[in-house]
Each structure stands twice: as C-alpha cells, then as structure tokens.
Amino acid sequence: MEVDDRFVELNARTCVVLGGRGFLGRSLVLRLLKLAKWNVRIADSAESLELDPSEQDSLLSDALVAGRASYFHVDVRNKDQIVAALSGSSVVFYMDYEDSHSNDIYLSYMFIVQGAKNVINACRDCKVRRLIFNSSADVIFDGSRDIQNGEEPLAYPRKFEDMLSDLKAQAEALILFANDIDGLLTCALRPSNVFGPEDTRLVPFVVNQAKSGLAKFIIGNGENLSDFTFVENVTHAHICAEEALDFRMVSVAGKAFFITNFKPMKFWEFISLILEGLGYRRPSVKLPFKMVWNVLLFMKWIHEKFGFSRYNHSTWARYIQLAACTRTFNYVAAHKQLGYSPIVSMEEGITLTIESFSHLRKELSLASLTEFTEESKADKLLGGGRVADILLWREEKKSFTCFLASFLLFYWFFLRGGTFISSVAQLLLCIVVVLYGYGFIPANIYGFPVQKLSATMFGPSDTVVRDSIMGIACLWNRGVHNARSLARGEDWNYFLKAVTFLYLLKLFLSRSLTLLIGMGLVFAFTAFFVYEQYEIEIDGFAKFLFISIMELKSVLASHLPPPLMSFLWCDKLSHQPKEVAMSKR
Template sequence: MSPSPRETIVITGGGGYFGHRLGCRLSEQGIDVVLFDIRRPAQNLPDGIRFIEGDIRSFSVVEDALTNASCVIHTASYGMSGREQLQTKLIEEVNVKGTENVIRACLSTGVPRLVYTSTFNVVFGGQTIRNGDETMEYLPLHRHADNYSRTKAMAEMKVLKANGLELTNKSGYLRTCALRSAGIYGPGEQRHLPRIIKTVDQGLFMFLYGDHHNQVQFVHVDNLVSAHILAAKALTEQKSHIAAGKPYFIADRHPVDNFEFLRPFIEGLGYKYPTFRLPLFFVYLMAYLTEWLHFLIRPFYNFQPLLTRAEVYKTGVTHYFNLDKAKKELGYNPKPFLMSEVTQWYRAQGYGQRVTKGKSNNFLWDLLLCLLFIVALLAWFPRMVG
C-alpha cells in the first residue's frame, strides 16, 4: 500500500501473532503503524512501529488509540480455541462490546476505514459446505456450538451495518468490510500449532475422526496479511470504495484434507502419525461431555479440554469456500505454501520429539475426571426420567 501523506493504521489485537506480522508488513511499506493490545507482542517491535497498551473493553482507551488514524484493522478477539471458548462473559465483552467500541471510536475520531477480521464460522456450524460463497446467510446464532463463533457473527453484523455512517467530527463516511478467515498457520504461529505439538508430545494424538475425504481450508499468515492490506486499499476513494459493506472469504488456494495437511508437520517433528479413526459423533459426544465437566469443576480446576465441540466440527466436517469475490474485487492472489516449510521453523526453535513420563499426567487426570462424570451422568439420567 502506497503511503498517502504519512498514513497511520491502527491494528487492534496488534500484540498477537497475526497483528504483529501485519504491522511489520505495513511498516515496511512506509505506513505509520500503531499496535493496540492488552499485552505487548512476544516479538521485538521494529523501528517505526508504536505500541499502545490498552483494553478494548474501555471506550475511552480505544478512542485515544484511534486518534489521528486513517484506517483501523480490527483483529482483536477472545475465545478462539480450547478452554477460552468456554469463557462466555469475557468472550461477549471483548468480541461484541469491544467491536462496538471500535465502531464508536472510528465515528468520534473521524477514522474513515475499518477492516474487520472475521471467521468462516459466521456461516458454519457443523453442516457440510462445499464451495460456499458470500451469498450464504449467517448461521442462526442459537445454532453455534461455541461462544466465539456466535459473538464473531454478531460483531461482523455490527461492522457491516456501520458502513456508510457519517463521521462525527469531520466530513465523510465510515467505510467497513469483513474478511472471513480460515484457520491460520505459519512459522511462529502461537496458538494452534504449539497446542498440537503439546498434545502430540504428551502422546495424546492417538486417533483421527470424521470422513476419510474431509475437506477444509487453511490460510497462511502471509496470505492473510496480504488480504488485509488489499481490503484497506479497497475501502479508499481511489478504489471507489469497492469493498464497502461487504464480507470476503479468505483462505489458501485449495481445500485440503485436515489430517493429511497436518501429517508433514507432525511427522517432520519426529512423531508417529495415528491411523486409527473414530466416528465423528463419538468424538463430538466426548467433547460435549468434557465441556459440561469443565463448566462444573472450573472454579476448582480449569483444565484444557483435548477438543471442544466447535473444534470437532471445524476439523472433522467438510467446509470450504469460493474465493472468487476476494480475487476479483480485492485483487487477492494467495501464494502457495507448504506445511513442511512451517515445520522447519519449529524444528529450528527446538520443537520435536521429547516425550517425558510426567507430561501426560495432567491430561490423564482430566480424562479420569471426564470418565467419572460420564459414569455419574449415565447413572443419574434413568432416575431423572423415571
């Protein structure tokens, strides 16, 4: 993106993996970048990038951070995976109230462009989708299996509805769009891949599940970065605001088999890949019961579930989308990447086969509690219905 006199872009969630990488790319292109987050990035900040520490749930703090910005890229969210998905109140506050604060602050400070980082899950909730596109309706909110997906849908609706609102302190209007991202991967990814490594390292990646021909999509972090930069451009007057008020699906070029996609990553780190496959409904039931167990004992023991219901859906049910709209209107052209290339980064950082006896103790305790809960539930249910 070419700078137009010292353009300033604020990235909410800029302390995260994706936000930091996006900020670095924008800074390389001569743009002033402000990373806004509740915590600093784990990586070093290059010269020219400013970090503002603040909570997106506070309107006044958000408003201060957005002052003098020409564009906001709103990536901040909470509850994407694992036990975070079960924190209902915090998810609502960050994903919905936080997004409302960003919209209000854009209007009050005169920021004319807002790009929202959304997710496939605003339309997906466990149903098979092949070659879906942006004409699909939102999944009804009550059908979402997790609070993250539900609140991301609510937030996206608010962002797109805000398109065309008049700015408060200067002439002009707010232009907004949403990028519905697939699951992110890439060198240094901090959430999903380290969790997979930990599960495998503990000897707990023992089975596959779902259809043998399950097809899903992922997006390499650099492709997602490019999509956001293109979307910010596509909201400008120079591009006739072509993206204004619209959502776009963003992913790598082709859908892949979820488990085969991960195979070179796991085997490349020296681990044995499982071949045993369980029915999807059985794994979903176990995830459902585990979530109930987590709800009951969380005040005493906040364990990490092996899988949540939403994660079972996302990894075990075919769903992929057509990228033609993003290619045509944004100029999005995803580059090819291989998971084996990502593996090299993790190996260089010392990740790899190093299973120890003590590492699986926590999960075995979690599994024992889950089994006891299932037994108690089965014993109690006949009495309740009788």
Template sequence: MSESTESKSRGPLGRVVVIGGNGFLGHHIVNQAIESWTTTAVFGVDLRCERNRNPAAEYRECDITDPERLLSLIEELKPDVVIHTASPVANNPKIGNDIFKKVNVDGTQSVVDACEKAGVKALVYTSSASVISDNVTDLLNADERWPLIRGDQQTEYYSETKAAAEELVLKANRKDDSKLLTCAIRPAGIFGEGDVQTLAGILNVYKRGKHNVQVGNNENLFDFTYVGNVAHSHLLAAQLLLVTAASPTVPLDHERVDGEAFFITNDEPVYFWDFARAIWHAAGHDKGKEGTWTLPRELGIGLGFISEVFGSILGKTPTLTRKAIIMSSMTRYYNITKAKRVLRYKPLWTLQEGINRGVEWFAEQDRQQAAAAKA
C-alpha cells in the same frame, strides 16, 4: 512463494493503526505493512505491548472496551486506516461469554465510534469464516451469499459475537454523514508463527505421541489459511478502501470493497488429517499413515463427552472434547472467488510453505526454551 517479494509500489497506506497489533494475526499485519507497503507510520495498539514487537513500529497500550481512552488515542494517532484484529482466543475454556461479548461486540462498537468521530477513512475488521457456520453442519464451497448464523441456530458463542461485530462494522459504512468506509475479512483456519490454536494443538498431539489416531474416514475437505496470507488480505482491503475514499464516485456493486465481507483461505482445500500429517512430517515424523488406526466419529464424540465430564469434576481442561472431534471430521471449505476478483487477492505462500514456516518457528521456540533452562 517462499518470501513476499512484492515491492512497496502497491500504493500508500498512510498512517496505519493495527488494533491487536501485538497478537497472533495483528503482529503479522504490522510486519507486512512495514516491510512490504508504503506507510507514513504504523502503530500497534493492544492491551499489553510487550511481545511481538517490530522496532520500526510504535506501540500504545489501550483497552478497546474503554471508549473514552480509545477515542483519545485514535484522535492522537490520526490514522488513515484502522485494522481491528483484537479478539479473545476462540477455544479457550477459561474465557466466558461475558468476555466475548465485552470485547468482540462492545469493543468493536467502541472502535467504530472512535473511527467515525476521529475522521478515520478506512476500517478493516477481522471477522471469521465461522460466522456462516453452526459448527455442526458441513460447509461445501461456501461463499458470501450464505447467511450469517445467529441466535439459537449458532452453537458457538464466539461465532455469534464475531457475526454481531461484523454487522456493526458493515452497517457503519458510509453511515449518515460519516466518511468512514468499512469492510470485513473472514479468514478460515488461521495457522502459522505464533499460532496458539491450530498449529500448536496439532503439534501437541504429536509431542504427546497421539498422532497415530485418526477420527473418521478422512474424506472431509477443510480450509486452512497461512497467517501471512491473511495479513496480506487485510492490507489489500485497506489499500482499496483508501482508493475508494479518494474517488469522487462510488464503485459499481461488483467492484465494491466498502460495506462488503470477504472469505479468505489459502485456496487449497485439504483433507483434514492430511493437513495434520503434513505438520507432523515437518516436525520429524516420517512414517506417514503407518500404524494409524481410525476412531469412528460417533465413538469419538462419546469419548469427548466423557472426557469433558471428568475434566469438569477434576477441574482440569479435557484433552479430548466433542467440539474437537466434530471439527476434525466435518467438511468445511469456502469459495474465495469474490476476494480474488475484488481484492485481487492471491496467496503469497502455499499451504506447505506456511506449514514449514510455522513448524520451524515452534522448533525455534523449543530450542530457546531448552537453552534458557540450561543457563
């Protein structure tokens, strides 16, 4: 569907706080909560609240790694639901492991503690599909039965901290005398309007004229998920947690949302380079695979290493990395049967619709920047 046309009859969410509410995913959740759900009030909480604002929402600035300030704010706002999306960007080389630990683990513990103490009914945490990946080994039709990859087996510290935070959140479900219900959403390959990683990176390849190179044989299926669908899944989970909180009985195991994690995708696995070419086509490239040459994966990894070395010597961010080569040539797709059955999730936008919306958003940003430069 090209737009979310579902009415506000899905059920009330009450007072909603979105932590990270001015960020990429968070502001889409704020917008959907206001536009498509019945709410009493929607609050965006972020470190800085200047961008991605919805005039129908209220905003508060707060550092989630400040437990006292966060608790005071949650007690003030009195939310029924907290949706915690805040996290440093995964692939930013300027962000050290200490920041990932401080925000993703310590900050999430602060969120859990504040929710428990303030009597919040439901907490939905944005985890990551990467928590079951060592970021090297292929994933084929992976589902929630696959174990978290932790410690020495995990090659990416971001994923390590997201897994640790997910465990904190799920262990808090019905803990001791607390009435807090929790769940985790594991989105795969989020892209869309405001995306500074996936879509921005692929479009940048096109703008630099490097879109005629393909790494590997393009036989690797990959899951990408439009951000609007990811936002939708969070709100479905929030609603069902509230339904459970109001129920005098505990749901059957196969019906439970609380204490559970859910993979979320567009349910359209696609060959990695077909996805990239669909983005380039939406951006104006009309020659498809014409003129494309294939870079063997092993050679690409070697070139990535050389690029990283020179980048380190020159103090610059490398344009090619081993991780980028590996990710663009590995198989990584998930089974979302559990989310479809329990959350009753289905994508509101197709992959192509998401691509079109995202590319148009970036084109509009370029037009605005060009107009501002002329002014």
C-alpha cells in the same frame, strides 16, 4: 533524534492496528512497515511494548526508533483509550485480541462484542475513513453440516456450538452494519484455519495432543477437505482490502470476504504434514465422529454435574467439528473485488511453519529414532506376528473380518442352542457342501476369472506340523514339571496359586461358559488395542497398584500370629540359596 533515510516517506499516512501484538497483528505490522508508506500505531492490551529477542535490531525496532511506529496501550472495553489511539488516523485494522477470555462468557462478550461497538463509535468520533475487521470463516459454520465451496451470502447459523464463533459473528455483523455511517467505510475478512510462524492456536494445540498421545486418532473417515490460510496471505488480504475500499468502495464496502490459500486439502493430511515435520507420528487410528462427539457430550455433562474437568469444551468441540467436516470456500469474490491472491503457497507455508516451531520438535534421542520400528509391549505380548496385527487393528479390514468371523463362530457354537457336537457336524457339512459346489464353478464367468483352490492349500507343510507337535510336547512337559513340583510339597506359594487358579476356573465354568467365552472375545479385540494406546498410563497405574498391594501385604504380615509367620519364613528360607540360608542361621 536522527531518522533513517529508508523510513522517509513524504506522503506517509497513519493507520492503527488494534491487536497489533497478536498472532496476525504482528505479521500485519511488519507488512505495513515494509510498504514504507504508513506510519503504524500498534495498539494492544499490554501496558507497554516489550520486544521479543527475535525483534531486536529488526524492522520493527528500527521503525520505533525512527518514529514510523508507535505503541498505544488500549483496552477495547474503554472507548477513551481507543479514541486516543485512533485520533488523526485514516485506517483501522481491527485484529484478534489474544486476551479474549474464552472460559468467561461475560468477559468474552465485553472484549469481542462490546469492544466492536466501542471501536465503531471511536472511528466515527475520530473521523476514520476505513475500518477492516479480521473476522473468521467460523462465523458461518456450526459443525452440523459440510460446507463445500461456500460463498459469502451464506447466512449465520441459528446456533453455534462454539461461544467465541457466536460472539465473533455478532461483532462482524455490527461492523458491517456500521458501513457508510458518518463517512466510515467497513468490510470484514473471513480467513479459514490460519496457520504460520508464532501461531498460538492451531499448531500448538495439535502438538499438545501429539505429546499426550491423542494425535494418533483420526476423527471420521479422514477424507474431508478444508481450506487453510498462511498468516502472510491473511495480512496481504488486509492490505488489498484497504486499497479496494479506497478505490472500489461500492463493490467492497459493507461486505465480508472469505480468505483462503486457493488450494483446499484434506484436513488430516495437513495435520499429518505438521506432525511429521516436528518428528511425531502421522494419525492412523480412525474413530467414528458420532462416538467421539458423544464422549465429548458426556464429558461436558460430567463437568456441569460435578464441576471437575480440565478440558475446554468449546475448543474441543470446534476442533472435532473441523476435523470431521468438509469446509471449503469460494475465493472468486476476494480475488475479483479485493484483488487478492496468495503470495505464499501451501507447501512453502507448511515448511516455514515447521521451521518456526523447531522448539516444539520431538527430541530425537537414540530411543526415539527407533520408535517407529520398535515393538510395543502389547505387540511383544502377542508375539509380533499376524495375531498381533489383527488384535491391535493394524489393518482394519482384516481385523474386522476376523472379529466378525469369531463372532459368527461364537454364535454358531454357543448362542444358537444346539449341542457342541451337532454344531461341529453342521459346520463341517456346510464347509463340505460349499467346497464341493465351488469345484463345479467354471474357471471363467462372463469374462471374470475364478481362481481355483489348489490341493496344497489343504495339506499342512512340514514346518507347520513340526511346530504344532513341538508346541504340544512343550505343553505336556511343562504340565508334567508342574505336577512333579506339586507332588514334592515344597513350594507352598505355587500350590496356593494353582489351587486359586483352578478354583476360579471352576467357578467361571460352572457359572456360564458362554458368558466367559463372549467376554474373552471382546477382551481380545479391545484390551490389547487400548493397552497399546495408553501403555504409559496403564503401566503407571499397575505399578501404583502393585506397590499398594505389597504395602498392604506387609501390614497384614505384621499382624499375623507368630506360628504362621514362622511357617511362612521357613518356607521362604527353604527356597533361598544354601549360602544365604547358612549365613542367616
């Protein structure tokens, strides 16, 4: 077989990338091949190496042909397969395995913890000199507290909410403890929130939430900072760690290092940039962390109690904790001891990531181009004005102020115990006293100007008066029209609707007017908001309910007595156009 000259390296050494077909493994393999001083063995769980279409005629395919790259099928639960891949190599990069079964505790333990034990023993048997383990910053994060500028001596948490982080921490501890045994030097790297092209976790998860409508929510106050790390910076850090182990063994061996992009940013700003770049809306609706966490715990209880749930609790728990907590790390140790510095900036990394996920981009049809300005159904129902902005919580402070004012008025008139007339009189008295006292306040108090109320604020404009009169006139005319329709006795359907409505109104008012108004207040500030968030789901359920009612109505109609059916048929027939009625006759 003819060998390409560009791959010839007289002093080429052999290294093994365990998990070489995973997200990080692929990037590391390409980087090692670009250095042109390594013979790279790619080890993964697949039976054989199948190149993606993008890898055809690439650096990897050329290296496979030239013999500078080779593939080994390795199951980390099988030590013999690991030994076969490691034999004759001097360096092992132990990366993530994509097939660690996150929903099965036993399989996850076997892949992560037992796999780490097998890798350590195989390295010792094969006289491997250096083992670099790709760990994670999650191993010192339990989600119960913020981490600001965290350093490597941070202890492992006593309890993890995420099972995979717990197992990863055990594997890291085993590999660091194995340092300097039988000549094996080890170290671990802890990248934080890795992202980039071909990401299989963070970006796809966020896009899936955007497609389901959940990405519009911000968990917490949205101000928490996080460290994110571009994938090529992580693989560069592995090369730096290998070189540091080779030359500065005392300061690196047996230690762990945080790997970041050296530039923390707001977690929700990062998410927003990814979503905007792929054509989705930025998250805008803030939800309290405790409320979301309690909902998650409730869903977990439902799953354990009844066994039906389609969500992965550990994945959601980790995401919610990351989304609401500050988590930044000190990069000084990695910079000084490993000689690591990011080679790709955050801005460039985000751009490259968005470009690589173009297949997940939201389709920009004519309807989607107007999505950001088109009114929702809830907005149209409320008239699309100030009332819509308040009830749909577009401006949270204004909406909360109106809700609080409405609740205070509700308390003043209905819960305080006074009569309606006395409550109105006392309220007017309070307003008069406040306005009269406000008039005595000087225009300047210790250098702070006090804005005076102008007389025009208390006089409605001609437009307001005209619109109010027109509204009252329209309501009066509509009432007169409805009364005439009832007086003619022609429309039995309308009569039944009117009677049913008035009876239900009388029933509610006779029971408790206070309860009715209180429920209406809560409904106004919650129902429209919820409907806007889940418009498609609610419309689908309403359509299903309507079809079910119509089918039930047809079944009942088939069992009604013939005289009643004849009466209803005649009533419907009388409302049809004359031509249709004559044709039926």
